[in-house]
Amino acid sequence: MTRRPALAVVGATGAVGTVLLTILSQRADIWGEIRLIASPRSAGRKLSVRGEEVEVVALTEDAFDGVDIALFDVPDEVAARWAPQAAARGTVVVDNSAAFRTDPDVPLVVPEVNAHAVRRRPRGIVSSPHCTTLSMIVALGALHAEFGLRELVVSSYQAVSAAGRAGVETLRRQLALVVGTELGTCPGDVRRAVGDDTGPFPEPVALNVVPWTGTLCEDGWSSEEMALRDETRRILGLPRLPVAVTCVRVPVVTAHSLTVHARFEDEVTVDRAQEILATAPGVVLYDDPAAGGFPTPADVVGTDPTWVGRVRRALDDPTALELFVCGDNLRKGAALNLVQIAELVAGEESSAVPRTTP
Amino acid sequence: MTRRPALAVVGATGAVGTVLLTILSQRADIWGEIRLIASPRSAGRKLSVRGEEVEVVALTEDAFDGVDIALFDVPDEVAARWAPQAAARGTVVVDNSAAFRTDPDVPLVVPEVNAHAVRRRPRGIVSSPHCTTLSMIVALGALHAEFGLRELVVSSYQAVSAAGRAGVETLRRQLALVVGTELGTCPGDVRRAVGDDTGPFPEPVALNVVPWTGTLCEDGWSSEEMALRDETRRILGLPRLPVAVTCVRVPVVTAHSLTVHARFEDEVTVDRAQEILATAPGVVLYDDPAAGGFPTPADVVGTDPTWVGRVRRALDDPTALELFVCGDNLRKGAALNLVQIAELVAGEESSAVPRTTP
Numbered sequence: 001m002t003r004r005p006a007l008a009v010v011g012a013t014g015a016v017g018t019v020l021l022t023i024l025s026q027r028a029d030i031w032g033e034i035r036l037i038a039s040p041r042s043a044g045r046k047l048s049v050r051g052e053e054v055e056v057v058a059l060t061e062d063a064f065d066g067v068d069i070a071l072f073d074v075p076d077e078v079a080a081r082w083a084p085q086a087a088a089r090g091t092v093v094v095d096n097s098a099a100f101r102t103d104p105d106v107p108l109v110v111p112e113v114n115a116h117a118v119r120r121r122p123r124g125i126v127s128s129p130h131c132t133t134l135s136m137i138v139a140l141g142a143l144h145a146e147f148g149l150r151e152l153v154v155s156s157y158q159a160v161s162a163a164g165r166a167g168v169e170t171l172r173r174q175l176a177l178v179v180g181t182e183l184g185t186c187p188g189d190v191r192r193a194v195g196d197d198t199g200p201f202p203e204p205v206a207l208n209v210v211p212w213t214g215t216l217c218e219d220g221w222s223s224e225e226m227a228l229r230d231e232t233r234r235i236l237g238l239p240r241l242p243v244a245v246t247c248v249r250v251p252v253v254t255a256h257s258l259t260v261h262a263r264f265e266d267e268v269t270v271d272r273a274q275e276i277l278a279t280a281p282g283v284v285l286y287d288d289p290a291a292g293g294f295p296t297p298a299d300v301v302g303t304d305p306t307w308v309g310r311v312r313r314a315l316d317d318p319t320a321l322e323l324f325v326c327g328d329n330l331r332k333g334a335a336l337n338l339v340q341i342a343e344l345v346a347g348e349e350s351s352a353v354p355r356t357t358p
Numbered sequence: 359m360t361r362r363p364a365l366a367v368v369g370a371t372g373a374v375g376t377v378l379l380t381i382l383s384q385r386a387d388i389w390g391e392i393r394l395i396a397s398p399r400s401a402g403r404k405l406s407v408r409g410e411e412v413e414v415v416a417l418t419e420d421a422f423d424g425v426d427i428a429l430f431d432v433p434d435e436v437a438a439r440w441a442p443q444a445a446a447r448g449t450v451v452v453d454n455s456a457a458f459r460t461d462p463d464v465p466l467v468v469p470e471v472n473a474h475a476v477r478r479r480p481r482g483i484v485s486s487p488h489c490t491t492l493s494m495i496v497a498l499g500a501l502h503a504e505f506g507l508r509e510l511v512v513s514s515y516q517a518v519s520a521a522g523r524a525g526v527e528t529l530r531r532q533l534a535l536v537v538g539t540e541l542g543t544c545p546g547d548v549r550r551a552v553g554d555d556t557g558p559f560p561e562p563v564a565l566n567v568v569p570w571t572g573t574l575c576e577d578g579w580s581s582e583e584m585a586l587r588d589e590t591r592r593i594l595g596l597p598r599l600p601v602a603v604t605c606v607r608v609p610v611v612t613a614h615s616l617t618v619h620a621r622f623e624d625e626v627t628v629d630r631a632q633e634i635l636a637t638a639p640g641v642v643l644y645d646d647p648a649a650g651g652f653p654t655p656a657d658v659v660g661t662d663p664t665w666v667g668r669v670r671r672a673l674d675d676p677t678a679l680e681l682f683v684c685g686d687n688l689r690k691g692a693a694l695n696l697v698q699i700a701e702l703v704a705g706e707e708s709s710a711v712p713r714t715t716p
Contacts, residue, residue: 153602157608175533179530179534184656185612187658187660190656191656191657207609207611208610208654208656211617211653212647212650212652216648219628219671220628221673229673243673244672244680246680251608251609253541253543257569259569261602270577270578289570290574292560294569297567298547298548298566301544301545302543309569310569310578311578312578315587316602317600320602
């Protein structure tokens with residue numbers, strides 16, 4: 001019998017960390033020890049995983065002793081400092097921050113799309129894409145494999161939980177201010193009610209949509225728009241794919257949605273696109289508008305797959321499809337993809353280096 | 359001195375009717391009598407316009423006696439029946455329903471873009487576009503006049519007030535159910551809380567986005583998606599313009615937003631696009647992301663112009679621009695455009711047929 005690999009969860013007390021522990025408790029259990037690591041101020045707390053209470057330990061170099069694989073969900077600067085240290089001690093790091101997503105020596109992996117990429121990891125680090133990319137890429141990857149993607153135009157409807165607990169609390173606080181009022185009908189009334197209490201967002205998000213996520217890059221682009229373009233190109237292996245994106249925050253707690261205009265190499269049909277999506281691993285086709293069938297965040301939250309509906313062929317271009325795509329930004333958009341990558345690494349290690357107990 | 363034209367407001371008690379009376383009270387007053395018309399059950403109510411109380415009269419043939427121009431905001435079937443009757447009695451009808459928007463003998467007019475079209479109206483009816491089209495077309499028309507539009511990909515973020523008072527009440531009722539709860543975090547929890555009380559929408563709209571507006575057309579398209587394509591082509595005079603649209607409802611009370619990917623005949627620059635938008639009548643450029651400057655519904659509600667921000671040149675196509683556009687769906691999206699068309703007609707009549715009082 002092979003030794004079960006030891007797993008660490010770094011950032012176990014955060015919004016994604018909480019979902020990680022849920023997912024690790026739900027999936028087939030291939031792990032030996034699961035060690036929970038967080039900042040020193042959370043050390044000593046007890047969290048439940050696989051039905052057991054586990055005490056959180058502080059993030060130190062020694063915390064990685066005996067850990068085969070570590071899932072990191074921590075701020076970029078914490079990942080940039082600690083992931084290489086863990087890797088230097090022989091732990092494979094699966095990182096959810098932006099710190100390594102553009103590093104050519106760190107593969108950016110979505111198991112349903114480019115599982116093969118996980119094997120070449122010269123820095124001992126594997127990166128997981130941004131939640132917005134992950135909320136659409138499995139469906140797009142399936143269509144690309146058959147039709148050959150030529151161009152993307154994407155708009156997002158991003159949930160507040162992607163900004164962590166503070167994002168959710170901000171929306172709930174703002175909603176409490178607007179409920180039972182006539183707010184939302186006069187210029188600036190929501191802004192006056194909310195005041196400076198916009199939390200992690202640049203503008204009020206209750207009764208509003210905010211065309212900004214991330215930080216400012218060159219020429220007016222936001223970091224999340226650039227990330228969606230760069231990551232889609234890397235994951236699909238299409239380094240020159242034209243990608244136009246506008247990212248928008250909406251007052252939804254969890255589950256990102258995206259509208260996608262995708263142009264392919266040749267003519268496409270809706271029937272074949274629906275067949276591909278209905279059978280692709282990790283994708284649910286929910287496309288029956290006559291019966292009110294299309295995905296919304298309210299359907300999708302708490303589920304694993306990428307949901308796709310509103311599949312139409314562009315009326316003026318037989319090579320293009322229009323889609324509405326929806327995925328849980330905390331599950332496939334973050335925690336689930338980390339766990340899937342870790343399972344890939346664990347499977348590869350156990351098959352490459354069979355170890356027997358005496 | 360010329361006789362001041364008499365105006366009628368048909369549908370005076372509705373959501374758009376209410377905004378019509380506000381706008382008529384705010385703009386330069388060129389009107390003689392303003393007559394308020396509604397369904398028989400509203401007859402006898404008194405509404406305020408231009409600081410005076412006016413009694414609502416029932417919609418009958420005689421209601422149009424002596425009326426030069428009538429603004430209609432009523433259901434499609436009511437407009438289809440009554441607009442031709444009013445026109446037959448010599449009243450110029452300016453209609454906000456979908457009943458005549460595709461009729462080649464009824465001009466579809468946005469005064470900032472195609473004012474000239476108002477003069478050819480063989481049926482005596484002028485049509486005003488759908489609120490989603492109106493929320494972007496003034497900005498697009500200005501860019502088209504300089505750059506020459508070649509292709510559009512649009513996604514919408516549509517407010518609930520476009521579905522009338524019932525839309526607003528539905529959102530407020532649903533928000534009251536979710537405030538102070540953890541709803542929005544588990545599969546189907548918002549749906550269970552809301553039950554069948556989805557009002558005019560096919561799905562819950564609080565803490566959700568719904569990729570459906572309008573009725574089902576062929577091949578999975580919605581009527582509002584088809585309208586945005588057809589109307590944009592008519593207004594800009596580009597009958598073969600490729601237009602790809604996905605329409606989505608969001609939990610915003612008033613002001614539609616749209617992301618726009620617009621491809622033009624030749625290379626464009628952001629500087630020139632910003633100059634055009636900053637000087638175009640009816641457009642406000644609000645594009646300073648470094649200082650948090652971009653339009654949101656909370657800024658735009660209650661204002662007249664089309665607001666534009668997030669102006670970027672596509673990274674992979676020097677002929678394409680990305681925009682975020684936002685407009686009040688009840689003002690420019692409905693009531694204001696009706697009043698502007700009526701003012702055009704009134705001006706043309708007074709200059710073409712000068713009448714003097716004895």
